[in-house]
Amino acid sequence: MAETTISVTGSEAGIQKKPRSLFWRRRSRFQHNNLVGYLFISPWLMGFLLFALLPIVSSLVLSFTNYDVLRHHILKADWDYIGFDNFHRMFYDDFRYWKSVKATLRYVSYAVPLRLIFALAVAMLLNTKRRGVYLYRAAYYAPSVVGGSVAVAVMWRQIFGQEDGLINAILGVDIAWFGDPRYAMWTLISLAVWQFGSPMLIFLAGLRQIPPEYYEAAAIDGANAFQRFRKITLPLLTPIIFFNLVMQTIHGFQQFTQAFIVTGGRPLDRTLLYPLYVYNRAFVSFQMGYASAMSWVLLIVIAFCTAIVFATSRYWVYYQSDER
Amino acid sequence: MGVNSVRRSIAQVELSKGQKAVLKTLVYHTFVALIGLGMIYPILWMLSASLKENADIWSNVDSLIPREIHLENYANGWKGFGDQSFATFYKNSFIYAGFGTLFQVTASAIVAYGFARVQFTGKRFWFALMLTSMMLPTQITQIPQYILFNELGWVNTFYPLLIPRLGGAPFFIFMIVQFIRGIPTELDEAAMIDGCTKGGIFFRIILPQLKPAVITAAIFSFYWTWDDFMTPLIYLNKPELYTVSVALRAFADPSSATDWGAIFAMSILSLLPVFIIIIFFQRYLVEGIATSGLKG
Numbered sequence: 001m002a003e004t005t006i007s008v009t010g011s012e013a014g015i016q017k018k019p020r021s022l023f024w025r026r027r028s029r030f031q032h033n034n035l036v037g038y039l040f041i042s043p044w045l046m047g048f049l050l051f052a053l054l055p056i057v058s059s060l061v062l063s064f065t066n067y068d069v070l071r072h073h074i075l076k077a078d079w080d081y082i083g084f085d086n087f088h089r090m091f092y093d094d095f096r097y098w099k100s101v102k103a104t105l106r107y108v109s110y111a112v113p114l115r116l117i118f119a120l121a122v123a124m125l126l127n128t129k130r131r132g133v134y135l136y137r138a139a140y141y142a143p144s145v146v147g148g149s150v151a152v153a154v155m156w157r158q159i160f161g162q163e164d165g166l167i168n169a170i171l172g173v174d175i176a177w178f179g180d181p182r183y184a185m186w187t188l189i190s191l192a193v194w195q196f197g198s199p200m201l202i203f204l205a206g207l208r209q210i211p212p213e214y215y216e217a218a219a220i221d222g223a224n225a226f227q228r229f230r231k232i233t234l235p236l237l238t239p240i241i242f243f244n245l246v247m248q249t250i251h252g253f254q255q256f257t258q259a260f261i262v263t264g265g266r267p268l269d270r271t272l273l274y275p276l277y278v279y280n281r282a283f284v285s286f287q288m289g290y291a292s293a294m295s296w297v298l299l300i301v302i303a304f305c306t307a308i309v310f311a312t313s314r315y316w317v318y319y320q321s322d323e324r
Numbered sequence: 325m326g327v328n329s330v331r332r333s334i335a336q337v338e339l340s341k342g343q344k345a346v347l348k349t350l351v352y353h354t355f356v357a358l359i360g361l362g363m364i365y366p367i368l369w370m371l372s373a374s375l376k377e378n379a380d381i382w383s384n385v386d387s388l389i390p391r392e393i394h395l396e397n398y399a400n401g402w403k404g405f406g407d408q409s410f411a412t413f414y415k416n417s418f419i420y421a422g423f424g425t426l427f428q429v430t431a432s433a434i435v436a437y438g439f440a441r442v443q444f445t446g447k448r449f450w451f452a453l454m455l456t457s458m459m460l461p462t463q464i465t466q467i468p469q470y471i472l473f474n475e476l477g478w479v480n481t482f483y484p485l486l487i488p489r490l491g492g493a494p495f496f497i498f499m500i501v502q503f504i505r506g507i508p509t510e511l512d513e514a515a516m517i518d519g520c521t522k523g524g525i526f527f528r529i530i531l532p533q534l535k536p537a538v539i540t541a542a543i544f545s546f547y548w549t550w551d552d553f554m555t556p557l558i559y560l561n562k563p564e565l566y567t568v569s570v571a572l573r574a575f576a577d578p579s580s581a582t583d584w585g586a587i588f589a590m591s592i593l594s595l596l597p598v599f600i601i602i603i604f605f606q607r608y609l610v611e612g613i614a615t616s617g618l619k620g
Contacts, residue, residue: 033442033443033444033522034444034445036438036442036444036521036522036523037438037442037443037444037447038438038444039438040434040435040437040438040439040442040522040526041435041438041439041450043431043434043435043490043491043492044431044432044435044454044491044492044494044497045450045491046491047431047488047490047491047492048453048454048457048491050491051465051469051488051491052457052460052465054468054472055464055465055466055467055468055469055472056460056464056465056468058468058471059464059465059467059468062467062468062471067471069470069471069474074471074475075475122359125356126356128352130349130352130353132353135360136356136357136360139360139361139363139364140359140360140363142363142364142367143363143364143366143367145547145598145599145602146367146595146598146599148548148551149551149569149594149595149598150551150553150568150569150570150572150573150591150594151370151572151590151591151592151594151595152366152367152370152591152595154572154573154576154587154591155366155369155370155588155591156366157578158584159366159369161578165382165385166366166369166385166386169385169386170386194363194366250459250461253461254461254462254463256553256554257553257554260553261573275461275462275463278463279554282466282467282470283470283558288467288470288471291467292467292468294463295461295463295464295466295467296464298461298463298464299460299461299463299464302459302461303459306459
């Protein structure tokens, strides 16, 4: 959109002032710009072809082979094509696979909505002109700054892990967080929810865009706080909720570091998130054909989730410009 | 009597309204500050644990104030493990994050200019493809990339970490494209009429104006690279090549770790570069997000 507007206004300006130079420029653009354009985007284009497209195609091919990085040599092509065996094994024989699918779905379906609810609630709380609010914003955002690090993952493991750990001391309970299959996942979910900072900042920016007149008018009409939230805030925020939902879901499916360090899949594979299992298959047991098949399933699931959110978005995403 | 009582009640209402506002502010600040404290409590706890004596960490678990300050945790932790001190790990992390950021941001700015200001056939297609590629899970490219780099003999070198970054990153390219679109085209056109080439326009006109966007991209790039765990975990398998994140994980291995004071000290230290950068460049961060991040 924006690029067309820019070029249109540019040529319009040219028409008004110097039609001849426009003609000259048009021609020179026509002659040189393909070369110049591709030259400028060539770093990305080569990177994309070499490190994204080629790998995607190769991983599709690999997923139909028994390729093992220790036994086979890629240039000798000495592996065997085994058809759909990897997929068959995955769906029918590999009980760990289904455990990891279950764990991942459980993780995503708790962590993503909870994170967004907290993000929105806190953003509304901080959407005020009161003094010192920037300090609170910093405090609420701090966990997200450090959250992806190994340091925090190690800390999280220790505050839940020890029998006399911090969380047990605070809650006054005596739970074996990593030993009890019922609770282990909550160590990961809580870590994810704690880091609601970036969707919060995005919500906050969205809330600032809502004209205060809407709330004033609603208040005059006697709408209470909940009605104002339901009828003004929520509909106007839907594009941002949509954006956050897509991004957080995609992120959720790819969570690796925290699962790797905090639980490592314990206990009984209850927290064996999908990327963790792919990693184990590919880089611990080196069954890269099988792992490629698994990662293709992940790609399809992520594409499917994104597609659903996009396809249904027109029913629930409200864009202000639609009305004009 | 009637009039008086009405007046009195109005006065009461007004008074209580003023009080109400004060009370509301008070309740707000107490509530928000308490939750805020809860949010940073784990970080404060880790900071305090890094200063505690080992026995004190778990016996005095819910106290934020160490019985005695033990700064030697930091010295002990710095010694590292397996002949390697944290000096090595920091050196490796700075190589990865420093060059990684330099490559990624430079390439992203160049590519962004191509997408934002040059007309060429297939531009829309490539741009859409680039945006779509942001959604790709890392798992899908990781395994064949590993095979490729393994065949090249690049495992246990920094090449697999740095070479892919020469292509820029879709997220930063998109961000800088949005920023360039906000720069008026008049200057470009004036320069073009004066005979400046596209390359000249990029270096002389666009690049100087890109500073806020480039700095924002550099902050994020550095921060994500510094925190990156999976790529160094896969490619750097010798302790002398470990980055801080990988080293920290090995250092805190639950089956062998005992010196938790030292582990938390190194954990705190590993967060420091990110904190310093964010505090120093906060202004750019806010500006960058405001001008480019959300208005697309």
